[in-house]
Amino acid sequence: MADTILKIENISKKYGKRLVLEDISFEVKEGEFISLLGPSGCGKTTILRLLIGIEKPNSGRIYKLGEEITDLAPKKRNIGIVFQNYSLFPNMNVYQNIAYALKSRKMSNEEIDKRVNDIIDVVDLSEHIYKKPRNLSGGQQQRVAIARTLVLNPDIILFDEPMSALDADIKVVLRNQLKDIQKKLNITMIYVTHDQEEAFALSDRIMVLNDSKIMQYDTPYNLYHNPSNEFVKKFVVNHLDLKVKSIEDNINDKKGA
Numbered sequence: 001m002a003d004t005i006l007k008i009e010n011i012s013k014k015y016g017k018r019l020v021l022e023d024i025s026f027e028v029k030e031g032e033f034i035s036l037l038g039p040s041g042c043g044k045t046t047i048l049r050l051l052i053g054i055e056k057p058n059s060g061r062i063y064k065l066g067e068e069i070t071d072l073a074p075k076k077r078n079i080g081i082v083f084q085n086y087s088l089f090p091n092m093n094v095y096q097n098i099a100y101a102l103k104s105r106k107m108s109n110e111e112i113d114k115r116v117n118d119i120i121d122v123v124d125l126s127e128h129i130y131k132k133p134r135n136l137s138g139g140q141q142q143r144v145a146i147a148r149t150l151v152l153n154p155d156i157i158l159f160d161e162p163m164s165a166l167d168a169d170i171k172v173v174l175r176n177q178l179k180d181i182q183k184k185l186n187i188t189m190i191y192v193t194h195d196q197e198e199a200f201a202l203s204d205r206i207m208v209l210n211d212s213k214i215m216q217y218d219t220p221y222n223l224y225h226n227p228s229n230e231f232v233k234k235f236v237v238n239h240l241d242l243k244v245k246s247i248e249d250n251i252n253d254k255k256g257a
């Protein structure tokens with residue numbers, strides 16, 4: 001059994017008087033792919049902001065690899081994030097965009113070059129290495145954004161609805177590529193989405209959230225077959241089309257998990 005990489009203990013978060021996360025606790029194992037799934041406004045992005053450290057909880061603790069990081073500066077957490085609105089540098093090519101974050105680190109040019117090329121290989125952009133962002137498709141641009149985060153070697157990588165701006169067919173392709181990247185690198189990923197299909201195709205476990213609280217945190221198989229309340233049934237199960245092959249496969253794949 002893999003070790004616990006992340007442990008969230010009784011987190012509550014208020015914006016002003018408004019409680020947006022209410023006593024949230026969960027664990028993530030090393031190498032797991034977790035989705036946070038829930039309707040708009042339920043608190044998904046807030047959880048990611050607390051994990052990378054740009055927000056502080058009002059109460060509760062966060063541990064990474066057994067060490068408390070609740071008050072640690074974002075830079076020291078080694079947790080990466082990919083947003084929906086990734087902003088690549090328009091005047092830099094693929095290679096330069098990915099190498100940029102490493103330039104400020106004490107690292108030889110040879111090492112930077114090796115790391116960047118390795119990651120370009122992982123995200124399958126070798127043919128596009130000298131292209132500027134405007135000459136790439138939306139899916140390719142998003143892969144550059146993922147590579148930029150991966151090259152820093154984070155312990156955990158977070159995604160905030162990274163595909164919501166893309167067309168449906170590109171989404172499915174990028175989804176498979178993301179799954180491949182995760183298999184190659186065995187890196188822990190936490191993926192925020194409001195798209196049931198996406199969560200069910202990608203995840204080892206899914207956390208269903210509603211109204212600041214966790215409704216159920218479970219495998220795709222268990223969520224589908226044993227929804228623990230009416231919300232999960234209505235928001236998740238009733239929205240799944242098992243005819244989508246990747247979903248059916250992933251549900252059955254994780255049956256024994």
Ligand SMILES: Nc1ncnc2c1ncn2[C@@H]1O[C@H](COP(=O)(O)OP(=O)(O)O)[C@@H](O)[C@H]1O
Nearest residue numbers: 015016020038039040041042043044045046047
């Ligand atoms: N900086 C902020 N100040 C005040 N309220 C906020 C702020 N950020 C988010 N909220 C509110 O907190 C709730 C949860 O937001 P968020 O975590 O962004 O939800 P989600 O990502 O699930 O859509 C929402 O009601 C949102 O309006």
Ligand SMILES: [Mg+2]
Nearest residue numbers: 044045046160
């Ligand atoms: Mg959000």
